[in-house]
Amino acid sequence: MNRGELAELAEATLQKQQACRLRLLVCCGTPCVAAGAEAVVAALREQLTRLGNPADLELVSTGCQGPCSRGPLLTVLQPDQPEQVWEKVTPELACTILSTALQQQQLPEQNLLPKDWPFFSRQIRLVLANSGRIDPESLEQYIARGGYESLAQALHEMSPDDVCDGVVQSGLRGRGGGGYSTGLKWQLVRKSSGGRKFVVANGDEGDPGAYMDRSLMESDPHRILEGMAIAGYAIGADQGYVYVRGEYPVAAQRLHKAIKDAERAGLLGSRVLDSSFSFRIDIRIGAGAFVCGEETALLASIMGRRGQSRIRPPYPAEAGLWGCPTLINNVETFGNIPSIFNIGPQAFNAIGNGKSRGTKVFALCGEVVNNGLIEVPMGISLREVVFEIGGGLTNGMNFKAAQTGGPSGGCIPAEKLDTPVDYENLQALGSIMGSGGLIVMGEKSCMVDVARFFMEFCLDESCGKCVPCRTGTVEIYRLLSRICNGSASQRDLQTLEQLCQMVKDTSLCGLGAAAPNPVLSTLRWFRQEYEAHINDRRCPAGVCTMNELPLHLLGEQLLQRISALRCDGEEY
């Protein structure tokens, strides 16, 4: 396929879509499928078959549309009419919507989402522009929305240096959590000398409660491939790997199909878009280790070695896969690339706050009314995210804290709700942007218990190479457990603080160094809860059972028992 054919295909598909008098987009993202989206699709399909599958009616199973807790979702598109979205759609409701729409009648109001619902209207969707709008397995539909146009533009109009410069100008920073400038990283790999270079997309998302990467890979796989191909052109690589978490079989399968389709269409493989550039992409599937999200461990895993991190330098940009310079970015970072060239680096740079430019995808979950996947401009305040987009807390609870960055991040208390969400501000609060998990917690969450949960996760996921992470996390977990069961003393709290600082400073890789963050940040903002557990043996949130005694009380009790036994000679 060359550039002209690409434009023709886009035009043809677009015309076909516009000719439809009714298009039904059913969200088939994993949460919606769990809520019964497949039955909705089957019912609609049956209805359409009964009607003789008219060409001007289209039923599309899309990727994630966003408000996951309200699934299954059905979006109805009619020419010259605003789009309408229904939540919690049953097969019956879907059939009613279809038949009333065909009879040109008033569509049912039941479960219809309001037109200017802040969940949708407050978002800026760049990375998720196609998520929920196209069939993830359809190359044509991706192309119809301007897909692979950025790659064509880069290959035919720009030199590799121009592409790197464009990414630098956009101000894009790594979306995996580190926040290093993507453009600079690309330039670094471009300048590295090496016979071969590689592009790696990190799709090993493992934070509890985060599913941005999964959703992106499942909803819009071609976007990642396009971003990787542009990166390959920019740095001079001819081979890319997508590292997909083993727990995401659907993502792997869709990426696999996307790669095949793109290769068949001449958009990947040799002579991409009739240029001299060749780029192959292969999938590597993880085996369930969180640490493989760390770049050096991920590279070891791709090379077939044990998933353990190694000391940097040398950074992967100098010596990565098999010692060759390797560009490794998160899949969301690659997802941003086509948008940057679509709207132009300057326009991308215009969105955002301070040194953080563009948008960020968050998985909004926890005790918030509208759970789901959102994409917001950098610098939006946490209050807007939780109370406008999220619709406030469930059951009218009071907001207590928001946890960002998963087990490497921290908690942000209620008094910091107006902080703009960007890399620097979150770091100043002792948390991190991370990959984009955002867990909202109400007054019924005990912060010690939350810290303990994350520490349990870290101790389970430590690779075991370095001592502070391997054993330190276990000891921190035991100290937290002691605070939760009421047997801790002030000295334990001291030891906890010392140990957290030590693990943070001495661990080999990012996993260990960030593991104490949930404890340190809850200690910083919610120290009174720790104190209440220890001094008053009381859990303010009413979560911990406190059924054990601290050692000094245990001793006292023992003495009392002994003396009681001596006085009256009776056991009790």
Add this chain to the structure above:
Amino acid sequence: MPAITLTINNELFSARKEQTILEIAREHGVDIPTLCHFEGLEAMGGCRLCLVELQGSPRPVPACITKAAEGMVVTTHSDKLIEYRKMLVELLLAERTHTCSICVQNNNCELQALAAKLGIDHVRFDYLHQQLPMDASRERFALDHNRCVLCLRCVRVCDAVEGAHTWDVRGRGSTSRVVADLDRPWGSSTSCTDCGKCVQLCPTGALYKKGATVGEMKKERSFLNRILERRRLAAQGRSL
């Protein structure tokens, strides 16, 4: 080989460019404690005992891996580092069951010596008391997981020097364990050549010669000296 100058503990030293901070420090009599490191084996950086402070670096760096550079300012024994080292050794002591009084390696043990040198008289953390099995199925040697510190010297020497790669690691985190031949009993390992290099390099009593009782196991490493020295120099691009 270009020469460089760096400052260690307020003293200026000159060194060759490919040397690590640890090598330079040891050449000049500055003692940095190590456990997983062994001259001539590929550095791992796992025990974190050799961490040193580097001016301009936000976190301490491992001396065994970090290559020296011109103008580096290194501190090897700040109060913070000493405290961290103590905590690290305490963590190691708490992790498995290190009961010196009944250990074959008593008085010849590197972990014991480190603890004594750092002045550790008690462990502030919970002893984890993992109940781990022993593997005495090999004719001449035995492995006691309860004394293993996961320094992985055995894994590295078996792979890089003997070329057998009998040893590897299974599991992760605190459940990691050294295993022979895809987790078979050592006795049924077909790749093991009984060379004993792993046993001699083991810093604790985890790998030992059968027949040794309390305090009788002494590690004999002289037969490895020449080969490891050659590897050490090769890593710096020099020859004997």
